[in-house]
Amino acid sequence: MEFKIPQSYKAAIAEQRKLAQNVCIEDEEILLKIVAGVDVAYSRRGKEAWAIVGIVTMEWETFQPIEFVHAICPVSFPYLTGLLSYRELPVLIEALNKLQSAPDLWMFDGAGIAHPRKIGLASHFGVLTNSVTIGVAKSRLVGEYEEPAIEKGSVSPLYFNSEQVGVVLRSRRAVKPLFISPGHRISIEKAALLVLKACVRYRLPEPTRAAHCYVTEVRRKFVERGVEA
């Protein structure tokens, strides 16, 4: 599988509008055995900026890691609000091609349909690869909400353009809440339930957290020794 970067921002936005039509937030029967977490880090080396992506797959329920893969590419697109996909998908697809295990569910650092055009990174990846995905953002991109109660598991709906696009979830007692939205082929309710189940000890759910720790480690080595593979 490959990924083409649009020639202009305008083209990127047009493509998002088109892809958004294919996003599905209906639940379906999924046999959840393997869950994947994805995270991206950046590093400057000389004049070049590099993107480093890490994917960790783990067993559902126990969250025992199965596989770790990463990829490092020069950054090919600037960070622009709402267009994060075009910055992170190229390197993400690289890592995806190295993956042996087949995840039944993916959790991303970023938005799903809680996005200006309802196609954040998680939804975009889901549509491209036809997989079940959830967006787990650490802060708000769009939408209005009431602060959820302080207890773990408290949720509050996230609305955008008069419709619910996700939930704001308190993943641990008294921590900053997470912004959960369906990526693809899953409902808001189920997405929230699964993320909460994956929050066993930290603010971030295990898959995303494992990916973050992993990518941080890969980045450290990259900075130190310039290791790429």
Added chain:
DNA sequence: GCGACAG
């Protein structure tokens, strides 16, 4: 024009 703004 002003403010908001995933990573």
Added chain:
DNA sequence: ATCTTGTCGC
């Protein structure tokens, strides 16, 4: 996201 030390609170 990245650059950075110590520090306050559950």
